[in-house]
Amino acid sequence: MAFCPLPSSSSSSSDSSSSSSSPFESFNSAKFWILHGIMAGVAVAAAVGARAYWTRVKKFRNQVVGIIPARFASTRFQGKPLVEILGKPMIQRTWERAKLAATLDQVVVATDDEKIAECCRKFGADVVMTSESCRNGTERCSEALEKLGKNYDIVVNIQGDEPLIEPEIIDGIVKALQATPDAVFSTAVTSLKPEDALDPNRVKCVVDNRGYAIYFSRGLIPFNKSGKVNQQFPYLLHLGIQSYDTKFLKIYPDLQPTPLQLEEDLEQLKVLENGYKMKVIKVNHEAHGVDIPEDVQKIESLMRERNLS
Amino acid sequence: MAFCPSPSSSSSSNSSSSSSSPFESSNSAKFWILHGIMAGVAVATAVGARAYWTRVKKFRNRVVGIIPARFASTRFQGKPLVEILGKPMIQRTWERAKLAATLDQVVVATDDEKIAECCRKFGADVVMTSESCRNGTERCSEALEKLGKNYDIVVNIQGDEPLIEPEIIDGIVKALQATPDAVFSTAVTSLKPEDALDPNRVKCVVDNCGYAIYFSRGLIPFNKSGKVNQQFPYLLHLGIQSYDTKFLKIYPDLQPTPLQLEEDLEQLKVLENGYKMKVIKVNHEAHGVDIPEDVQKIESLMRERNLS
Numbered sequence: 001m002a003f004c005p006l007p008s009s010s011s012s013s014s015d016s017s018s019s020s021s022s023p024f025e026s027f028n029s030a031k032f033w034i035l036h037g038i039m040a041g042v043a044v045a046a047a048v049g050a051r052a053y054w055t056r057v058k059k060f061r062n063q064v065v066g067i068i069p070a071r072f073a074s075t076r077f078q079g080k081p082l083v084e085i086l087g088k089p090m091i092q093r094t095w096e097r098a099k100l101a102a103t104l105d106q107v108v109v110a111t112d113d114e115k116i117a118e119c120c121r122k123f124g125a126d127v128v129m130t131s132e133s134c135r136n137g138t139e140r141c142s143e144a145l146e147k148l149g150k151n152y153d154i155v156v157n158i159q160g161d162e163p164l165i166e167p168e169i170i171d172g173i174v175k176a177l178q179a180t181p182d183a184v185f186s187t188a189v190t191s192l193k194p195e196d197a198l199d200p201n202r203v204k205c206v207v208d209n210r211g212y213a214i215y216f217s218r219g220l221i222p223f224n225k226s227g228k229v230n231q232q233f234p235y236l237l238h239l240g241i242q243s244y245d246t247k248f249l250k251i252y253p254d255l256q257p258t259p260l261q262l263e264e265d266l267e268q269l270k271v272l273e274n275g276y277k278m279k280v281i282k283v284n285h286e287a288h289g290v291d292i293p294e295d296v297q298k299i300e301s302l303m304r305e306r307n308l309s
Numbered sequence: 310m311a312f313c314p315s316p317s318s319s320s321s322s323n324s325s326s327s328s329s330s331p332f333e334s335s336n337s338a339k340f341w342i343l344h345g346i347m348a349g350v351a352v353a354t355a356v357g358a359r360a361y362w363t364r365v366k367k368f369r370n371r372v373v374g375i376i377p378a379r380f381a382s383t384r385f386q387g388k389p390l391v392e393i394l395g396k397p398m399i400q401r402t403w404e405r406a407k408l409a410a411t412l413d414q415v416v417v418a419t420d421d422e423k424i425a426e427c428c429r430k431f432g433a434d435v436v437m438t439s440e441s442c443r444n445g446t447e448r449c450s451e452a453l454e455k456l457g458k459n460y461d462i463v464v465n466i467q468g469d470e471p472l473i474e475p476e477i478i479d480g481i482v483k484a485l486q487a488t489p490d491a492v493f494s495t496a497v498t499s500l501k502p503e504d505a506l507d508p509n510r511v512k513c514v515v516d517n518c519g520y521a522i523y524f525s526r527g528l529i530p531f532n533k534s535g536k537v538n539q540q541f542p543y544l545l546h547l548g549i550q551s552y553d554t555k556f557l558k559i560y561p562d563l564q565p566t567p568l569q570l571e572e573d574l575e576q577l578k579v580l581e582n583g584y585k586m587k588v589i590k591v592n593h594e595a596h597g598v599d600i601p602e603d604v605q606k607i608e609s610l611m612r613e614r615n616l617s
Contacts, residue, residue, distance in 0.1 A: 198535075200531065200532070200533050200534070200535050201533075206523065206568055208580060208581045208582070208583050209566060209581050209582060209583065210583060212583065214522065214523050214568075214580055214581070215514065215522050215523035215529070217529055217530065217531045218531045218532060218533060218535075219527050219528055219529060219530075219531025219535075220527055221523070221525055221527060221529070222525065222527075222567075222568045222571040222572045222577075223508065223525045223526045223527025223571075223572060224508070224526060224571055224572060224573070225508050225509075225526060225573055226508070227506075227508050227526075227527075230571065233571055258517060259530075260514055260522075260530045263530040263531075263532055263538065263541055264530045264531060264532060265532070265533055272516060272522055273516045273517050273522070274516070274517060275516050275517065275518055275520065
């Protein structure tokens with residue numbers, strides 16, 4: 001940058017007009033560069049600031065999809081998703097409940113059977129076809145997510161056989177995962193009834209003082225010196241609903257099965273044994289799963305009692 | 310720094326100085342450049358040396374073993390002083406601890422003058438602690454404070470395991486030194502199937518990197534059948550533990566936690582507060598002395614093995 005004005009008494013007459021204006025020209029040149037430099041600097045600062053503000057204001061993990069895995073085959077109850085409960089297919093009831101969850105950007109049924117897919121399309125559900133070889137709901141969710149091809153941050157795995165699932169529970173586990181960046185998985189628990197304490201089909205859960213899962217077991221946990229069920233202790237029953245960070249879901253089904261998972265036959269232990277963190281919320285929920293044909297009548301009576309249709 | 314030599318044709322009175330001024334200013338420049346470089350090299354050397362030293366110096370390398378030994382006991386009053394094949398139990402435990410290579414010092418922490426006297430007789434360092442310590446961990450914490458030295462790890466060595474192997478002490482120390490994100494380390498051994506349903510035997514489950522997941526008086530892992538699986542390698546928790554001293558300073562004051570209280574297992578307080586614990590698996594037959602009858606058992610065992 002030239003700050004020293006050029007001597008006015010210089011070169012030939014042909015440049016007289018230019019030379020007489022040259023002090024101003026070079027000065028303007030300096031000003032020009034300073035001004036444009038400042039403007040560029042301000043523009044860059046504004047861009048950086050806007051991005052920082054946007055990143056902070058934009059919710060973490062805010063693109064959420066709910067997937068209802070629904071397979072046709074079953075040892076105990078063939079074609080279960082299509083069974084009618086008070087005149088409406090169970091899969092439709094679950095889907096309608098899931099649609100009420102405010103945190104879900106989309107709800108998708110992931111199935112391996114054309115009859116189920118057809119039924120779902122009839123009542124307006126998005127359907128993704130997945131393979132029959134999926135070994136469990138999580139694998140099916142993972143395959144469906146891939147086929148959807150969209151950029152979701154969280155996948156909620158909604159059990160198709162809990163037609164009375166409360167939308168608030170879905171929202172609760174989504175918000176828990178959004179609020180806990182170091183967790184890759186979130187799920188829910190409810191109060192365990194003392195009569196279920198020694199039932200290995202009821203999965204118990206223990207958590208730490210910030211709501212991270214410590215362990216799940218078919219045995220009674222926490223145990224105690226007397227070896228008896230403590231009628232005063234607030235034991236926790238694990239509910240089947242779970243949500244995953246999608247980056248984690250992509251690798252989860254391919255993780256090798258782990259010793260505790262295999263012995264307890266509890267897939268969620270694979271998460272803990274691989275050192276990942278899981279957030280747990282406590283809810284009030286009476287589980288009304290439909291596992292066998294007899295459960296249908298039970299749930300229909302309950303719904304009539306409560307005037308649900 | 311002046312690179313442009315000042316015009317040689319300047320004022321006369323400064324002729325001598327002016328004629329040497331180009332060299333003077335260039336010498337001055339050289340002076341500053343040279344000293345700047347030397348200072349830079351000195352700083353770089355200092356930084357490099359510090360980084361090297363920090364990396365080479367072992368992490369958490371100052372270790373003290375503390376044997377809490379209180380006199381009072383509901384089941385066995387004065388237990389540390391009971392003689393096993395002619396030698397006080399506390400002395401046997403201390404002698405074993407002294408064989409552990411990773412310990413820089415071994416200290417007996419007691420609340421009783423008789424125990425202190427006995428220990429000083431066989432050459433042990435003793436720290437007096439208060440009778441109100443509720444458990445071994447609190448006693449270790451108080452002893453550490455009274456010692457006033459800069460230790461990184463404290464090993465809490467149970468006074469009533471006179472056959473403790475020094476290798477187990479070294480093992481848990483090395484585990485804690487190798488695991489910066491853990492604040493606590495302990496050991497497990499194989500659980501015998503007949504102990505699986507005994508609530509006095511504490512079971513442990515770990516993750517695939519050796520961090521503790523949970524401890525329970527109930528059988529863990531459980532299974533669908535509800536029966537003990539004869540093929541499963543269940544783990545039995547041993548009483549020995551080591552702590553990062555920064556953690557030990559706050560640990561006794563942490564509020565008791567729900568699972569800790571229900572299971573009556575102090576180590577659950579560590580997990581419930583979100584801290585990480587490393588676990589090593591060892592081969593160890595536990596021979597704790599809890600009641601007077603255990604003395605004869607352990608003496609027979611020692612005679613069988615020709616230990617004295």
